[in-house]
Amino acid sequence: MDTHLPHAEAALRLDRQLCFALYSANLAMGKLYRGLLRELDLTYPQYLVMLVLWERDGLTVSEIGERLYLDSATLTPLLKRLEVAGRVSRRRDSGDERQVIVTLTEAGRALKAQAQGVPEQVFCAVAYDLPALKSLKQELESLREKLTGA
The missing domain is CATH 1.10.10.10 (Winged helix-like DNA-binding domain superfamily/Winged helix DNA-binding domain)
Known part of the structure; x- marks a missing residue:
């Protein structure tokens, strides 16, 4: 995008x-x-x-x-x-x-x-490296906070 x-x-x-x-x-x-x-x-x-x-x-x-x-x-x-x-x-x-x-x-x-074992299985299925996954999670949390006005 x-x-x-x-x-x-x-x-x-x-x-x-x-x-x-x-x-x-x-x-x-x-x-x-x-x-x-x-x-x-x-x-x-x-x-x-x-x-x-x-x-x-x-x-x-x-x-x-x-x-x-x-x-x-x-x-x-x-x-x-x-x-x-x-x-x-x-x-x-x-x-x-x-x-x-x-x-x-x-x-x-x-x-x-x-x-x-569930989180590890999800991590493997997503196929992101750990830093990218942490960054994605932070971005989504930031988006949620902006949308909810928190």
């Missing part, structure tokens, strides 16, 4: 759209993760929740949502499925009944060992 603004007609070409480049890359990344996570019996959004809880267990639904940029209405059914699968448990906070605390079960903690 060049840095000059295209003429009005060229501006509407699909191959000039940043949003489509991001969208199609996201689709490809999702397909890659689906294949890797199938053996763990996790969907990609469930995997993201597990990553958050493996970093810090015992978070509220709203804290998980903040980390993942998801609202409670999206997270609640996802967490219910993880609970039915025996990966997490949910309980009301005794200090604030409005808050639901999510904790890993023994099976959820054990799943971390099975998931250890």
